[in-house]
Amino acid sequence: MIEVVGLSKSYGAVMAVDRLSFSVAPGEILGLVGPNGAGKTTTLRSLCGIISPTAGTIRIAGHDLQSDAPKAKAKLAFIPDEPQLFDYLTVEDHLRFVGRLYGVTDAAARAPALLDELELGEKARAFPGELSRGMKQKLAIACGLLHRPEVLILDEPLTGLDPSGIKKMRDTIAARGREGTAVILSSHLLHLVEELCTRLLVIHRGRCVAIGTQQGIIAERPELMGKSLEEVFLALTS
Amino acid sequence: MIDGTAALVFLSLRTARNRITKQISRLKTPRYAVAAVFGVGYMALVFGGGFSDSGAAGMNQPSISLSVVFAIGLAATVWFWWLGPPPLGALAFQPAEVQFLFPAPLSRRQLIGYRLVRSQLGLLITCVIWTVLARRWGTGASPLLRFASTWALLTVVGLHRIGAALVLAGPGRGARRAAQWVGRGVAAASAAVVAWYSIIPGLLLWRDQGADAGFDRLVASLGSTPARFAFAPFRILVAPLTAESFDGWIGPFGLLVGIGVAHLVWVLGMNVAFEEVAATAAANLARRVAAMKAGQGGIGAITAPKASKRTRLPLAPVGQPAVAIVWKNTLAFLRSGAFRTVMILTGFLLVAAQLASGNGDDRGSAPLALSLATFAVMSLVMGPRLVRNDLRHDLQSLALLKTYPLSGKAIVAAQIASPTALLVGFQVVLLVAAVVVFPGGGWLGDPATTVAAVAVTPLLLVSLNGMSVAIQNGAALLFPGWVRLGADSGGFEAIGQNMLVTFGGFFVLVAAMVLPALVGAAAWYSLGAFTPLGIAGAGVAGSLVLGLEVALLIGALGRVFERTDPSAIG
Numbered sequence: 001m002i003e004v005v006g007l008s009k010s011y012g013a014v015m016a017v018d019r020l021s022f023s024v025a026p027g028e029i030l031g032l033v034g035p036n037g038a039g040k041t042t043t044l045r046s047l048c049g050i051i052s053p054t055a056g057t058i059r060i061a062g063h064d065l066q067s068d069a070p071k072a073k074a075k076l077a078f079i080p081d082e083p084q085l086f087d088y089l090t091v092e093d094h095l096r097f098v099g100r101l102y103g104v105t106d107a108a109a110r111a112p113a114l115l116d117e118l119e120l121g122e123k124a125r126a127f128p129g130e131l132s133r134g135m136k137q138k139l140a141i142a143c144g145l146l147h148r149p150e151v152l153i154l155d156e157p158l159t160g161l162d163p164s165g166i167k168k169m170r171d172t173i174a175a176r177g178r179e180g181t182a183v184i185l186s187s188h189l190l191h192l193v194e195e196l197c198t199r200l201l202v203i204h205r206g207r208c209v210a211i212g213t214q215q216g217i218i219a220e221r222p223e224l225m226g227k228s229l230e231e232v233f234l235a236l237t238s
Numbered sequence: 239m240i241d242g243t244a245a246l247v248f249l250s251l252r253t254a255r256n257r258i259t260k261q262i263s264r265l266k267t268p269r270y271a272v273a274a275v276f277g278v279g280y281m282a283l284v285f286g287g288g289f290s291d292s293g294a295a296g297m298n299q300p301s302i303s304l305s306v307v308f309a310i311g312l313a314a315t316v317w318f319w320w321l322g323p324p325p326l327g328a329l330a331f332q333p334a335e336v337q338f339l340f341p342a343p344l345s346r347r348q349l350i351g352y353r354l355v356r357s358q359l360g361l362l363i364t365c366v367i368w369t370v371l372a373r374r375w376g377t378g379a380s381p382l383l384r385f386a387s388t389w390a391l392l393t394v395v396g397l398h399r400i401g402a403a404l405v406l407a408g409p410g411r412g413a414r415r416a417a418q419w420v421g422r423g424v425a426a427a428s429a430a431v432v433a434w435y436s437i438i439p440g441l442l443l444w445r446d447q448g449a450d451a452g453f454d455r456l457v458a459s460l461g462s463t464p465a466r467f468a469f470a471p472f473r474i475l476v477a478p479l480t481a482e483s484f485d486g487w488i489g490p491f492g493l494l495v496g497i498g499v500a501h502l503v504w505v506l507g508m509n510v511a512f513e514e515v516a517a518t519a520a521a522n523l524a525r526r527v528a529a530m531k532a533g534q535g536g537i538g539a540i541t542a543p544k545a546s547k548r549t550r551l552p553l554a555p556v557g558q559p560a561v562a563i564v565w566k567n568t569l570a571f572l573r574s575g576a577f578r579t580v581m582i583l584t585g586f587l588l589v590a591a592q593l594a595s596g597n598g599d600d601r602g603s604a605p606l607a608l609s610l611a612t613f614a615v616m617s618l619v620m621g622p623r624l625v626r627n628d629l630r631h632d633l634q635s636l637a638l639l640k641t642y643p644l645s646g647k648a649i650v651a652a653q654i655a656s657p658t659a660l661l662v663g664f665q666v667v668l669l670v671a672a673v674v675v676f677p678g679g680g681w682l683g684d685p686a687t688t689v690a691a692v693a694v695t696p697l698l699l700v701s702l703n704g705m706s707v708a709i710q711n712g713a714a715l716l717f718p719g720w721v722r723l724g725a726d727s728g729g730f731e732a733i734g735q736n737m738l739v740t741f742g743g744f745f746v747l748v749a750a751m752v753l754p755a756l757v758g759a760a761a762w763y764s765l766g767a768f769t770p771l772g773i774a775g776a777g778v779a780g781s782l783v784l785g786l787e788v789a790l791l792i793g794a795l796g797r798v799f800e801r802t803d804p805s806a807i808g
Contacts, residue, residue: 050640051803069800074643084638088570096553100562101642107555 001026001182002047002151007056009042009206016042018206019056024182024199026150029173031197032186035237039206040186044155047184048078061150074102077149081156083140085128091115092124094143102147114142118168133160141169145176152176152183158192170196194229204237246344246352254359264719273717277742305480306457309472312395313432316472319399320425324406328399329353329516340513347506350400354505357396365389367737383487387478390494394475397501404510414510428468435465559644560652567656571627580624580664587613610672614665618699621664622706623740625657629711633723637804647796650715654707654792661703666696690770694777701784705750708791709743715798718807754784 002024009017017039024030034040045051047058049065049072058065063072089097092111099107115121118138128136137160144152154173158166173196177183187193193200200217202210210217217232218224224232264270319325331339331353339349369385405417436459444452460469478494481487551572553565571577587609632639632653639649673692714721721739758780765775 045637045804048641050637051805052801070643070645070648072643073641076641078641080637084635086566086570086635088573089566093566093569096555097562097566099555100553100557100565101559101644103556103559105556 001028001061002184003057003059004047005057007043007046007058008054009039009046009051010054015206017046017053017203020203020206020208021056022201022208022211024151024184026180026182027177028199029177029183029185029197031193031200032184032203033188033190033193033200033233034203038203038237040203041155042206043203044078044153044184044186047153048076049073050078074147075149076151076153077144077147078153079141079144079155079157081159083136085136085139087128090125090127091120091131091139094139095146098143098146104147107146110146111142114146117172118142119164134162134165137161138165141172145172150181152181154183154185154187156187157185158187158189190229190233202233202236209236243348243351246339246348246355250352250355253356257359261719269716270719273720273742277738305473305476306460308479309469309476310460312475313428313469313472315395316398316402317425317429319402320406320421321429325399325403326407328396328403329407329512331516336516340516346509346512350404350506350508350512353400354397354502358393361389361392361396364392364737371737380484383481383484383491384479387481387487387491387494390491390498391475391479394494394498394501397498397505401501401505401508404505404508404512407510407512431468432460432465435463436460436469559642560648563642563644563649563652564656564659567627567632567653568660570631571625571656571660574627576624576626584613607672607676610668610675614668614672617661617665617668618702618706621661622657622703622710623743625660625707626710627660628653628657628707630714630721630723633714633718633807636802636807640804645796646799647793650711650795650799651792654704654711654788657707658700658703661707662696662699665699665703669695686770687768687773690774691777694774694781697781698777701754701781701788704788705784705791706743706747708788708795709746709750710739712791712795712798713739713743715795715802723807750787751784754780754787757783 002022004023005021007017007020008015020039020043022030032040032043042051046053047060047065049069052066058072060072061075063075065072085094086097092115095107095111095114098104099111104110112121112124115124118141120135120138120142123131123135128139131139137157141157152173157169157173161169170192173183173185177196177198185193185197194214199213200211201208202217210220212220214229214232217236218227221235224235227235265274331349339352344352365385365388368388369381402421405414405421436456439459440452440456442452443455459465474490474493474497477490478487481490551565551569553562588606629650642649644652673688714723758776761779762772762776766772
């Protein structure tokens with residue numbers, strides 16, 4: 001579903017991402033972890049077509065993100081840590097807008113259920129300025145899920161959510177995985193990654209230092225046997 | 239001992255230094271370097287000698303009417319601040335300033351002082367540009383005096399705006415409530431006196447004896463009737479700008495500086511709890527500039543849509559995805575303060591024109607038709623600068639736009655389509671109204687000529703507005719560091735920056751019009767000049783060529799859009 005080969009992104013002399021290759025199959029949830037400045041956000045932004053890679057190829061659901069960007073983007077949803085909403089669109093307007101943008105024929109029917117699921121039903125006619133930080137994040141999530149993306153990319157999705165919202169979001173991510181969506185989840189919350197992700201991609205200074213299941217990564221490094229994910233992470237990125 | 243002022247001075251100076259350094263470093267990019275060389279060369283050529291003329295030798299005696307027009311504009315602005323929505327944008331601090339300065343051990347006086355100092359960099363740049371342009375327009379004495387006059391005037395106006403915002407911020411009780419009533423009362427009384435003794439008589443005379451007589455009456459009445467007292471403060475403010483010599487300048491300038499000092503004492507002396515208003519403005523600003531990109535707030539920064547202003551606009555759930563962007567931008571405009579401003583201005587124009595047209599007979603309806611047509615032409619020139627519901631607003635969400643399943647070309651085209659459609663619709667309505675009320679039933683010569691002209695006008699308007707809007711969007715996309723992004727155009731502190739962009743855009747528009755004009759002229763002559771066929775042929779040919787240029791420009795901008803990294807914005 002997601003195929004990344006030799007992805008590199010440089011800013012002048014600085015190599016933000018260096019020859020990164022990995023794939024994510026349908027139904028798989030890949031946890032992208034790494035210290036601050038490791039290149040996670042650059043990787044995610046490259047995967048979404050927000051920035052152009054310096055080298056390498058990215059295929060989303062069989063479509064090359066460079067040469068066939070609209071078709072590739074139609075299959076994915078990106079939910080950033082900082083929700084970006086339009087000041088002059090109400091909550092329901094946002095969903096109508098996204099529905100039309102992605103050609104969601106049943107958007108009108110799906111939107112209320114999605115809003116209810118994310119506890120935004122009563123705020124359907126509110127503008128972003130009238131929403132709390134967590135509500136904005138929920139709206140961004142609703143917009144991302146409306147078109148049933150085959151690929152879901154999440155950057156710190158729990159930021160700003162209350163405990164109830166965190167639980168719902170966790171459940172939602174897991175459910176998408178079970179439904180066959182390929183998910184990439186970037187987070188510093190290692191317990192969340194450990195709970196939800198089927199595989200891990202650890203990057204450090206733009207390079208992949210480990211990829212696989214948590215058990216597989218540990219199995220390749222006997223010195224990490226019996227360590228927690230946090231200890232494994234620190235050992236790999238120190 | 240905590241020295242907050244020193245910290246604020248450091249912040250101001252370092253910020254100014256870094257802003258200038260960043261702007262200069264942009265010149266390393268070929269695109270910016272070429273534009274800068276071109277712009278400086280153009281300014282030198284057109285406005286050459288702005289700083290080289292000296293004293294009386296380079297003087298042009300400004301007309302009295304120009305200074306009166308300037309003063310009227312100033313008066314209208316000040317009255318609007320007091321009588322309209324409070325100018326709370328004057329108190330808009332940047333989000334980082336709210337985060338760091340508001341909880342810091344700083345007095346309100348220090349914060350306001352910092353806000354004043356911070357605005358000076360933009361003002362100084364504006365003054366330099368005004369000084370250069372003013373020579374061309376024949377105002378003022380030597381360049382140095384023009385610069386000083388412009389700086390003092392804009393500083394006083396800025397101080398007054400902050401003062402008005404501080405007085406009007408929040409509901410207020412006791413003395414503050416009294417101050418609000420006094421401020422609004424004085425403004426309302428001044429405006430009423432000027433309207434009663436000058437504007438209305440001027441309009442009536444315009445109706446009866448023509449525009450020149452009406453304007454002469456307006457100018458004369460502002461200097462003789464009771465309106466002169468209400469208008470005097472604004473005459474005093476602009477007097478240094480129009481002085482003929484140093485001797486004639488020093489007195490008015492001294493008075494202006496005195497007014498400035500009085501304003502400074504007034505503003506710094508107010509101990510108003512403005513933090514909440516400022517923080518709200520900053521929060522709105524933060525939303526607009528998404529991800530805390532740099533920029534200063536204007537009135538647009540605090541005019542978030544109210545819950546009661548939920549304009550509806552249908553959107554079919556299925557169809558061309560790009561239409562969703564057109565829908566979004568159109569809805570944003572309809573819900574914005576800009577739309578309300580346009581409607582108020584149009585209403586004011588129609589009332590004034592109706593007043594001038596008197597009893598509605600054929601002779602009297604000519605001013606109304608002329609006003610409508612003039613307003614349509616003005617909107618053609620200024621509209622693309624003012625209606626900003628396109629990439630100039632959305633570039634701040636470039637990262638989001640780039641995730642949409644559309645090509646760069648489709649996104650750019652959709653962004654340009656909304657303001658173009660709104661402007662064309664507005665202009666068509668005005669022109670149709672002008673034709674309808676024109677004496678003689680609106681016929682331009684004979685019915686066939688009228689039909690030809692009416693048929694090609696929408697086509698011409700679409701291509702002209704499309705090109706103007708495309709140029710503005712192109713400027714934002716190619717030079718995001720020079721073009722003010724966001725819903726507002728930056729207020730008067732950014733006048734200089736906006737003027738440069740306006741001139742640059744106008745120059746490109748003129749260049750883009752050359753080929754369509756030539757093709758149109760060829761069609762005009764070959765099909766029979768003033769015949770209906772000649773008019774229609776020229777309009778269609780010119781529009782098509784201009785439309786082709788717009789399409790090519792959109793394609794090129796689409797490629798730029800796809801290459802642009804969000805980090806390059808802001």
